Amino acid sequence: MSHFQALISRRAVLSGAGAAVTCLAAPRLLRAGVNTGAEIAADGFRVLRLKTGTAALRGAAEKPTAIWGYDGVVPGPTLRVKRGEEVKVRLVNELKQGTVIHWHGLRLPNAMDGVPHLTQMPIDPGKSFDYRFAAPDAGTFWYHSHLYSSEQLARGVYGILIVEELEPVEVDREVVLVIDDWRLSEDGTIHPSFGNFHDAAHSGRLGQYITLNSEDTLEIPVKTNERLRLRLINCANARVFTLRFDKHMPRVMAIDGQPAESYLARDGKVVLGPGNRIDLFLDTTLSPGTRAAIMVDDLRGGELELGRFAYASGEPVRAEPRPDPKPLPANPLPARMDFAGALKLDVPLDGGAMSMMMMQGMRGGREIPGHGIEPRNRIWTLANFSSSGHDGPPLFAVNRGRTVMLTFINRTAFAHAMHVHGHHFRLLDRLDDGWKPYWLDTTIVGVEKTERIAFVADNPGKWMIHCHMLEHQETGMAAWFEVA
Numbered sequence: 001m002s003h004f005q006a007l008i009s010r011r012a013v014l015s016g017a018g019a020a021v022t023c024l025a026a027p028r029l030l031r032a033g034v035n036t037g038a039e040i041a042a043d044g045f046r047v048l049r050l051k052t053g054t055a056a057l058r059g060a061a062e063k064p065t066a067i068w069g070y071d072g073v074v075p076g077p078t079l080r081v082k083r084g085e086e087v088k089v090r091l092v093n094e095l096k097q098g099t100v101i102h103w104h105g106l107r108l109p110n111a112m113d114g115v116p117h118l119t120q121m122p123i124d125p126g127k128s129f130d131y132r133f134a135a136p137d138a139g140t141f142w143y144h145s146h147l148y149s150s151e152q153l154a155r156g157v158y159g160i161l162i163v164e165e166l167e168p169v170e171v172d173r174e175v176v177l178v179i180d181d182w183r184l185s186e187d188g189t190i191h192p193s194f195g196n197f198h199d200a201a202h203s204g205r206l207g208q209y210i211t212l213n214s215e216d217t218l219e220i221p222v223k224t225n226e227r228l229r230l231r232l233i234n235c236a237n238a239r240v241f242t243l244r245f246d247k248h249m250p251r252v253m254a255i256d257g258q259p260a261e262s263y264l265a266r267d268g269k270v271v272l273g274p275g276n277r278i279d280l281f282l283d284t285t286l287s288p289g290t291r292a293a294i295m296v297d298d299l300r301g302g303e304l305e306l307g308r309f310a311y312a313s314g315e316p317v318r319a320e321p322r323p324d325p326k327p328l329p330a331n332p333l334p335a336r337m338d339f340a341g342a343l344k345l346d347v348p349l350d351g352g353a354m355s356m357m358m359m360q361g362m363r364g365g366r367e368i369p370g371h372g373i374e375p376r377n378r379i380w381t382l383a384n385f386s387s388s389g390h391d392g393p394p395l396f397a398v399n400r401g402r403t404v405m406l407t408f409i410n411r412t413a414f415a416h417a418m419h420v421h422g423h424h425f426r427l428l429d430r431l432d433d434g435w436k437p438y439w440l441d442t443t444i445v446g447v448e449k450t451e452r453i454a455f456v457a458d459n460p461g462k463w464m465i466h467c468h469m470l471e472h473q474e475t476g477m478a479a480w481f482e483v484a
Helices: 197-201
Strands: 046-055 065-070 076-082 086-093 102-104 128-134 139-144 158-164 173-182 209-212 218-222 227-234 241-245 251-255 258-264 269-272 277-283 291-297 303-311 343-351 380-382 402-410 416-420 425-428 435-440 442-445 450-457 461-467 478-483
Touching: 046 076, 065 076, 065 158, 076 086, 139 227, 139 277, 158 173, 158 227, 209 303, 227 269, 251 435, 258 435, 269 277, 380 461, 402 416, 402 442, 416 450, 442 450
Parallel strands: 046 086, 076 158, 173 227, 218 303, 343 402
Antiparallel strands: 046 065, 086 128, 102 139, 139 158, 173 209, 227 277, 241 269, 241 291, 251 258, 251 277, 291 303, 343 380, 402 450, 416 442, 416 461, 425 435, 425 450, 461 478
16 A cells, blocks of 8 residues: 555554553653653753654554654653753764754754754764753743654654743643654555655655554543643644544634634634644533544545543532633733834745746756755745755844844745744734734745744844745755844
């Protein structure tokens, strides 16, 4: 069965109903002095070893799948700090490939951003690197490789970073839900079709097995009238997921790690592009003994069951559900932007299958000497360049504190998830300069659509901007900008 044929059915995955619960609700802690079984060096660094391991992606009854992962597991260890505390991680690379860690969504010092050849050199096999920075924002973040990323993430090289609010949030407990898709061969091994031209020129690498927390069907035990904080994270290479919480009305509280003006998810649905995170508050208001599914779209007009809430048969936690929640405490992001003095730049997105560039037998835009992408691999362009995202001239350069307004113009037949490093941005209205009531670090630009964003370039350094469909990034849709 080919990996394209396998997209048609997930029956084999769903046969594993009743798999063991893995809610990541009691993650390993990063804090010094807490005995969690984690490897802590004498100088207080949490040691992460990037190495091979296995995961029961298809259920306990099937042969485990060989993966790569931090500490040999996927998702990698969930690290936790309070807002303002230090993250101190020593990565030891035990793979045969070089690697780095990018701390996705963190407004951290540039030297810690984890972009090879732009902020640091690759960590060679057998070598280590120390990451150390204060976490400025409370929220849901994740960490992953940014070298050979289309392969390393597809093999499981990612983990979760939770930055807690300084004061407790009024929930009963939280559950981290990591959604990913896996392209597997018939024997359950990860399909070795990396660097596939068809994937890169189309939607990217899509897998036929979809998991929550690397489980084939995740069962989450709950009690009536609990309030859960669900931290959703899309760690897939390229897939945009629409999740639906059957029989529930989850409330969106934060997006991409930043508190938002809360709202009820329409029809219980939320959409996450690659790299996106959403925090939901979900009140378990159904009767004891009830089952309620967590569904995902199957790209063919239907849905698949990824997991379920399993209500205990005992007494409710409280007689009535909690009242509407208070907003999450704000993070120290800019309250205002100077649009009048802003740098304004159009950023056309071009290339891919069915484009004039491909039909005419051309690949990529203007050549950048030494940019690291072979001519045969230039499939996409960002602002008329096909770049690795670390070489060539910057997309733009601004002084610290200036507002930047970018207009992404998607002239391709495929969606793109545009990610800005080191900053969060506002999505602007299409007709005026009003902005949406939330911050993002990654936004989906639909087919032949235009999206405008604005942010204050207040974090000095050289920062990458790219499509988080990783096959698109690695074949040209990337650039960098500088804040002086």
